[in-house]
Amino acid sequence: DAMVIQNPRYQVTQFGKPVTLSCSQTLNHNVMYWYQQKSSQAPKLLFHYYDKDFNNEADTPDNFQSRRPNTSFCFLDIRSPGLGDAAMYLCATSNSLTDTQYFGPGTRLTVL
Amino acid sequence: ILNVEQSPQSLHVQEGDSTNFTCSFPSSNFYALHWYRWETAKSPEALFVMTLNGDEKKKGRISATLNTKEGYSYLYIKGSQPEDSATYLCAPLGDDKIIFGKGTRLHILP
Numbered sequence: 001d002a003m004v005i006q007n008p009r010y011q012v013t014q015f016g017k018p019v020t021l022s023c024s025q026t027l028n029h030n031v032m033y034w035y036q037q038k039s040s041q042a043p044k045l046l047f048h049y050y051d052k053d054f055n056n057e058a059d060t061p062d063n064f065q066s067r068r069p070n071t072s073f074c075f076l077d078i079r080s081p082g083l084g085d086a087a088m089y090l091c092a093t094s095n096s097l098t099d100t101q102y103f104g105p106g107t108r109l110t111v112l
Numbered sequence: 113i114l115n116v117e118q119s120p121q122s123l124h125v126q127e128g129d130s131t132n133f134t135c136s137f138p139s140s141n142f143y144a145l146h147w148y149r150w151e152t153a154k155s156p157e158a159l160f161v162m163t164l165n166g167d168e169k170k171k172g173r174i175s176a177t178l179n180t181k182e183g184y185s186y187l188y189i190k191g192s193q194p195e196d197s198a199t200y201l202c203a204p205l206g207d208d209k210i211i212f213g214k215g216t217r218l219h220i221l222p
Contacts (some may be wrong), residue, residue, distance in 0.1 A: 004155070035212075042116070042212040043156075043201070090156070098144055098205060103155040 003027070006091050006104035013081050014112050021076040021107045023091030031097060032074040034066060035090040037106075043090055049074060050097065078109075086111045118202055118213035125192045126221050132188040133216040135202030139183035146203040147176055147187055150215070156201060159187075192220045 005024045013019040023032065031050050035043040047056045049068040063085070065077040078085055088108050092101040117136040125131045135145070144163045150156040160169040165180040173190045189196055199215040 040214065042214045044212075045210065092156075097210075100146065100158040100161050101148075101156075101210075102158070103148075105153075105155045 004091060004093055004102050004104035006089075006107050008107060009105060010108050010110070012110045012112060013078075015083065016080050019078050019081055019109070021078075021089050021091075021109070023074045023076070023104055024072050025093045025102075026072070027093055027102060028071060029093035029095050029102070030071075031094045032068060033092040033094075033101065034064075034074070034076045035092065037088045037090060038086075046076070048097075081109070081111045083111050085109065116202065116204060116211050116213040118200075118216050120216060121214065122217045122219070124219045124221055125189075127192055127194060129192055130188065130190045131192055131218070132186050133200065133218075135185045135187070135204075135213055137183050137185075137202075137204040138206075139180055141206040142180050142183070142204060144205045145178055145185050146205065146210070147185070148201040148203065149198045150201060151198040159200075187216075189218075192218075194220050194222065196220050 007022045033048040034046045036046055037043040045057055046060045046064055047066050063079050068074045088106045090106045091104040094101045119134050146161050147159040148156040149159050160176050162178040167178040169176050175188045178185045197220045199217045201212050201215045203210050203212045
């Protein structure tokens, strides 16, 4: 089945220790998104890739970076995680910016 | 589109009852509205994409309406079932930007 896969589902890291979250898709979609969702809040878009074009949201901290080495994979790098970065991180894909998004199951990040 | 409000935040409904909840958004620069259902421990799943004022969409017991002039959408669930328990997220798209609401958390009581 075509799908969006996120690994790992649960990630624990230490304060200040770099961490990378992974997303892959078999849908061959052009757009890949990363969202951060904290408890009881709306998912917040961090950035998206349209093909190889990277689009950063204005209020996304520099601590968050992303890489998309090919159509199928997209990574979220948190360079120096703080306690406030503990959240659910959702990856999504779509064929265009206006189309339905297909989400992965998310990675729950804990920062100790 | 900056401010997306969903109400209520949380809702408890008896199994078999019908219910509805609201998504409000600024009506300027509107392009489309997405509704998603997010069950615990699963991925958010798309329900509807709506673009035209007066649009009505239906999927089984769930339907949605859209009013772009006044900036709101209603989601209706008829004859609630336990499997309807989930968070329902709306996400209007405008200015090439999609913004999610906080969601309405629906609990179906047996």
